[in-house]
Amino acid sequence: MASRVIPVDPFDLVIFGGTGDLARRKILPGLYRRFKHGQIPPDARIIGAARSDMTTKEFRDFVEQSVREFVPKQKCDPKILTPFLDSLSYVAVDALGDQGWGDLAGLMRPDVVQAFYFSVGPSLFGPIAERLKSNAIAGDEARIVVEKPFGHDLDSARDLNATLAQHFTEHQIYRIDHYLGKETVQNLMALRFGNMLFEPLWNAQYVDHIQITVAETVGVAGRGAYYDRSGAMRDMVQNHLMQLLCLTAMEPPSKFDPDAVRDEKLKVIRALDPVEPDDLVRGQYRGNDDIASYIQDAEATDSQTESFVAMKLHISNWRWNGTPFYLRTGKRLRARMSEIVVRFKEPPHSIFEEDTGQTANELSIRLQPNEGMDLKVTIKEPGPGGMRLIDVPLDMTFAEALGEEVADVPDAYERLIMDVIRGNQTLFMRGDEVEAAWAWTDPIIEGWQDRRDTPHGYDAFSSGPEEALMLLHKDGRRWRELRE
Numbered sequence: 001m002a003s004r005v006i007p008v009d010p011f012d013l014v015i016f017g018g019t020g021d022l023a024r025r026k027i028l029p030g031l032y033r034r035f036k037h038g039q040i041p042p043d044a045r046i047i048g049a050a051r052s053d054m055t056t057k058e059f060r061d062f063v064e065q066s067v068r069e070f071v072p073k074q075k076c077d078p079k080i081l082t083p084f085l086d087s088l089s090y091v092a093v094d095a096l097g098d099q100g101w102g103d104l105a106g107l108m109r110p111d112v113v114q115a116f117y118f119s120v121g122p123s124l125f126g127p128i129a130e131r132l133k134s135n136a137i138a139g140d141e142a143r144i145v146v147e148k149p150f151g152h153d154l155d156s157a158r159d160l161n162a163t164l165a166q167h168f169t170e171h172q173i174y175r176i177d178h179y180l181g182k183e184t185v186q187n188l189m190a191l192r193f194g195n196m197l198f199e200p201l202w203n204a205q206y207v208d209h210i211q212i213t214v215a216e217t218v219g220v221a222g223r224g225a226y227y228d229r230s231g232a233m234r235d236m237v238q239n240h241l242m243q244l245l246c247l248t249a250m251e252p253p254s255k256f257d258p259d260a261v262r263d264e265k266l267k268v269i270r271a272l273d274p275v276e277p278d279d280l281v282r283g284q285y286r287g288n289d290d291i292a293s294y295i296q297d298a299e300a301t302d303s304q305t306e307s308f309v310a311m312k313l314h315i316s317n318w319r320w321n322g323t324p325f326y327l328r329t330g331k332r333l334r335a336r337m338s339e340i341v342v343r344f345k346e347p348p349h350s351i352f353e354e355d356t357g358q359t360a361n362e363l364s365i366r367l368q369p370n371e372g373m374d375l376k377v378t379i380k381e382p383g384p385g386g387m388r389l390i391d392v393p394l395d396m397t398f399a400e401a402l403g404e405e406v407a408d409v410p411d412a413y414e415r416l417i418m419d420v421i422r423g424n425q426t427l428f429m430r431g432d433e434v435e436a437a438w439a440w441t442d443p444i445i446e447g448w449q450d451r452r453d454t455p456h457g458y459d460a461f462s463s464g465p466e467e468a469l470m471l472l473h474k475d476g477r478r479w480r481e482l483r484e
């Protein structure tokens, strides 16, 4: 089944931090793939901008290498790569000075979509935004894309919002959370609001609890300096897990449009109860003879930063009152596995004999790997010998069900960059949403600091600290097993 590709309008896309790690790994290979699929028109232009002196030829060599490294060999077509590289140019700019801005102004076309990707640290957002305006580079319809982390806490996020608002209106600002670009995350909305089957049961009356897991096997080596100041709470929970929670818990928006969706997500964040200390578990991975510990990876002498968090949340609203949401995320865990699990309640009365093996229905939505979903249903065990019940999965792995084409869907960054060019903000965070997420996160982090909380150790490649298992055990529940 071939997917439909609708080309976007011609554009000039400037990538500040165009020679940085994110550009090299995600943005540039992603643009190549969209070009290859015919979504980027031939007259679109991509302009790398960074501090280092580099010619356009050198930048094209750099991009060629990044495409060869990060696009699978069989998808790298020399006949496509050449025209793609031809659409690239480079300009050296000093984000804090005057150098290069005139050159950049000279490159921009006034009659195409203008987009500026700030793939730089947040301290440069303000200076770049200001120079784009003072040099008359960005027009009134220009779009800017800003990366996470969007601030370090509520105050810094407010400051960033205020700084950007001096130069750009909210409808020009695209705050990226790449989890929103993941195919299955969008599928969650299709599943909930495109079917009649689930939504009537999607509430406290029928749902026992919900689990959201984002488990990684990687450690923090190579980015310890950033990570040690953030920890899992700021790096993952405030943004990615919060977005998954919002999409799972929100009310149906009246339509799939940016403000309708973001209004509903904001209401979820605002309805979150403060989290009790007993409902929070922090962990930090230990090492062994073969595997570095968190402290070694972070190149710290001592650190109380968490590489794992688990928590139990309550949403105080009509739909979810009494249904706990359990969240966990961590590095160096047993498996790379991200999923949302909706565990339904058991039938109110069993007509079968005791202990038939019947359990509750469970819907699990897998974000990665093997995107898909499965629904656990109870059936009669085939054969004679009475009425014994067993649970079987109704499994749908999207790649199997929809064919190979689906294995070639755009990755999160590709999808989101194309949405920027199309001017669609639905999958980007609004300023008030980011602030609300920090307003909920800050007291948790402050509580840890006030209580001088120390993270529990856990073995590398385990399921996380024992205490995280207990968080559910004490409620008579269990986490889904971590497995790929």
Ligand code: BG6
Pocket (backbone or CB within 6 Å): 216, 235
């Ligand atoms: C990033 C975090 O935002 O998301 C990383 O900073 C994390 O620490 C990454 O590893 C996870 O993204 P993905 O797409 O690999 O699940």
